[in-house]
Amino acid sequence: MSGVREVRETPRTADAGTELTDELRTAARHASRNVPVAAPEDAAGAVLEAMRGRRYDSAAVVAVLDGDRLRGLVTLERLLGAPATTPVGEIMDDAPPVVAPSTAQERAAWLAVQHAEPTLAVVDEAGRFAGLVPAPTLLGVLLEEHDEDMARLGGFTGSSASARSATVEPVLRRLYHRLPWLLLGLAGALLAAVIVGRFEEHLAAEVLIAYFVPGVVYMADAVGTQTEALVIRGLSLGIGVRRIAVREVITGVLLGALLGGLALPMVWALWGRADVAVAVALALLAASSIASVIALALPWLIHRLGKDPAFGSGPLATVIQDVLTVAIYLVVATAVVL
Structure with a gap:
């Protein structure tokens, strides 16, 4: 996986009964394979044409793959701004931050924000591309985690939204x-x-x-x-x-x-x-x-x-x-x- 910058998380220990919850709060839960992909030698114009008429979970970024290995990411803005004959390998970010499927969802969202990426790539332990986490999902994760942090500061066991609802419910x-x-x-x-x-x-x-x-x-x-x-x-x-x-x-x-x-x-x-x-x-x-x-x-x-x-x-x-x-x-x- 040449040039790709990988960010791995040390597995966190959990009390008994929290394993399932931890699994549901990882990057793997949010990753989607229904995203545009291309090979490094594909022309920018051909990639854009291939995307027409198709529905994706997110089309903000094209994953550039060599087989099942991630080589880089290219944003839609770069594709639209490049000459039609330019290979996407020349305009892609060949060192995007990636995370493992087990990375905590909050950590994954913050990595995307810190690196100014509209999406985040998920790559498994063997280096295979596992999908992209779309921008709306990343925003939702940040909002959820913020809600939870505020709830904990207030001493509630659920989210702040549910705590607020319990306070003002009819x-x-x-x-x-x-x-x-x-x-x-x-x-x-x-x-x-x-x-x-x-x-x-x-x-x-x-x-x-x-x-x-x-x-x-x-x-x-x-x-x-x-x-x-x-x-x-x-x-x-x-x-x-x-x-x-x-x-x-x-x-x-x-x-x-x-x-x-x-x-x-x-x-x-x-x-x-x-x-x-x-x-x-x-x-x-x-x-x-x-x-x-x-x-x-x-x-x-x-x-x-x-x-x-x-x-x-x-x-x-x-x-x-x-x-x-x-x-x-x-x-x-x-x-x-x-």
């Missing part, structure tokens, strides 16, 4: 996006009531246990909400859950231990019951630890399913955490106090 659309998750939350609330009902006799025997149900539930929700916010923000910035999972789980356990350690002497001092204080402390430790795990897993799962975690994570994580927290606290409390 009432019925808002209900469509939110109500299903809230109905799951309602079902979870009823399940929590059923669980509390199972401990009716124990609560009647020791009413003091019931005093701390709201507090334990709230603290577990608060710990989970903090983790959930970090995960959703990380996903919007392209940070995989694997990179923060261990640290967040450890943080959740430590927060539960600290909160339980603070609650134990306070409950003991205010109500004079060491056994109830121990039950509250143990429940805070267990519930906070589990809340962190749930808050990590649910946004990741919803994101993998192609949904926006901002809509579903909060209601779903909250109801799961609440049900588990109520169950954990009542089991621990009845075991320690009664």
